[in-house]
Amino acid sequence: MLFIFSIHPYDVGDLVAIDDVHMFVTEFGLFSTTFQRVDGQVVVAPNSLLISKKHILNIRRSGPMWETTEVMVGFDTPLEVLHEFRARLRQYVMDNPREWKGGLDVNIEFINNQNLIQLIIAMEHKSNWQDWGARWDRRTLLMKEMKRIMDSLNITYKLPTQPISFLPQKPGPRQRSSRREDTPVQSQHPPSAVPSRASSTNATPTRTNNPSHAFQSGHPFTSFRFPATL
Incomplete structure (x- = not known):
């Protein structure tokens, strides 16, 4: 209660x-x-x-509300360019009094290792955010104008160049074992000690049952001795 x-x-x-x-x-x-x-x-x-x-x-009972957004720019961006960026954004807010009350500022939030400059942009809405859709419409229009201004002033940010080096890869245990398996096994016998297939074929004697073939080849019949009859 x-x-x-x-x-x-x-x-x-x-x-x-x-x-x-x-x-x-x-x-x-x-x-x-x-x-x-x-x-x-x-x-x-x-x-x-x-x-x-x-x-x-x-939110309904609140008055005009502020909003912030962050932008990263390159460290080599001249300060004069940042001042011009701030001036053009403030002029846009002044030219649209129905959406914005007039308060806008651009501040440097931090500098990171001489690599980038982090900007924080604060803008004051004309009213609160009770009309949720209108709030996002105003914000989107301001973001589009911000991009146009940054493009015209050539405000960019690029990641720093990183050195890249290639090192020879050492074979792991699996690669070494696979290499040993792929290597052909060499015979321990000298080449002269292994008889060739051709020589072994020529040394094998052959017998023929054709007499004419035997005489033509210059080999006589083999003599057989029959046992004496009983």
Whole structure:
């Protein structure tokens, strides 16, 4: 009851931020509150948890809101170019008073190892972010103008050149074992000790049953001795 009637942190339809999550209040009951996130998910939270452990940011009840974005530029970018970049962005905000209140600044957040310059750009909206779609429309138009200005001023950022060296790869245990398997096994006998197939073929005697063939080749018949008759 104290949370509803005394504190009364929001009303139905308000855009709130709890734990950096933006949600619209859809139902405000006695014991719980129903929210709908900007991505469509529905969240039901007990009021006892909200009153004791959560910080509630009411966007609808807020005034004009600021927003920041970060840009990386090369370390060799001249300071005069950065000043011109800031001046053109501020002029764009002044030329669109219906969307922007007029506050815009470009500051150097940090320099990283003489490699890049991190810029942080802060801009002030004309109103709060209750109209969630209009907020993103304003932001997108400003981002497009920022890109056009950076292209015209040739503001870029490139990763630093990294040295690359190629070292010979040492064979691992598997590669060494595969190399040993691929090596042909050499015979331990000298070449002269291994008889050739051709010589062994020529040395094999042949017998023929054709007598004419035997006489033509110059070999007589083999003599046979018959046993004496009994």
